[in-house]
Amino acid sequence: MTGDDWARSTARASDGSAPPAPRLARIRDRWMSAVVAALRDDPVVVGAALVGSLGAGRADDWSDVDLLLVVKDEHLDDYAVPDRLPSGPGRRTFAIDARHNGPLGTRAVSAQYVTDDLPLWVDWSIHPISLATWPPASTVLFDRHGITQSLSEYHGPHEPATPKTADEHEAMLLALIPIAAKQVARHSPEAADTIEFLGGSPKGTRPDHLATLHQLLTQFDPLVHPESLAAAHTYLTLLDPSH
Known part of the structure; x- marks a missing residue:
């Protein structure tokens, strides 16, 4: 997906349920364009997809980012740390281990990035190739492995939560x-x-x-x-x- 493709997809996703906030949408678009380019250049990442409202095409200007990354199995824990994830044009101001939001055997990080004095919340899901499928309501950004699309949402057990300071x-x-x-x-x-x-x-x-x-x-x-x-x-x- 190119930067122009990304901008068009977010523009048509707005459902009109919230007042327009084009500044937020521009910041999100710029952040996404830079981050997707960085992910494409990373040989550890074999695929990436948008999930959540953006992936399903029902986002608005206020929508945050939900990214699903697929990495080589041996790099799962190495990659699922805030410093390993690209920050794009923003500065990361908050991050926590959020693996309790994902299926067993996967990892997750929730983070906030500040760009142009505004915050953007990003939920990262990191899955190993051996467990990877694309959710039914997702937009695949790139796929170097030929990952299949799931026919239904995951409803199995999740990873246990990690304690927070x-x-x-x-x-x-x-x-x-x-x-x-x-x-x-x-x-x-x-x-x-x-x-x-x-x-x-x-x-x-x-x-x-x-x-x-x-x-x-x-x-x-x-x-x-x-x-x-x-x-x-x-x-x-x-x-x-x-x-």
Whole structure:
């Protein structure tokens, strides 16, 4: 998939459920173009596909990135670490081991990258060739191995969760504030649940939820998380320019 192909696919994916945010879409497109080029140049990676809303063609400007990578079996654990994954034009400000989101025998990393002062959440799934199939609702970016397409979603056991440190948990909470803001933008009922998980009140209207997210940001030390915190503030202004 070329950069032009990528831009066209995201443009036609918007379902109109959230207000336009072309700046977010441009940042995501630029990040994806650079990252896919880096993955193609990496001999360890034998295939890559978009999954989630982007892979299924139902994304909007606010959609995050879900990438499924297939690597040689012997490199699975070597590759499934944040420093091994390409950052594109952005700077990684948060990452955790998220293998509990994937099937047994696979790995996963959830990360936030800041580009042009805005955050982008990326869920990486890393599968060995021996277990790899492309999910039914996915867009294959490249495939050097001839991986087959699965006919159904995976519903088997997942990898056990790895423990998180207090610092990782705090960084995750900060990185989730833009996720809650995205849900508010989409008028999603999930917004109240996410805000409650973050420690805020789930009650109220959309302006109440935005005010709560602004308030939640004040609990983070700007000296500890300067980039992620500034990016979250900038993200919230897309919904509430008065701040």
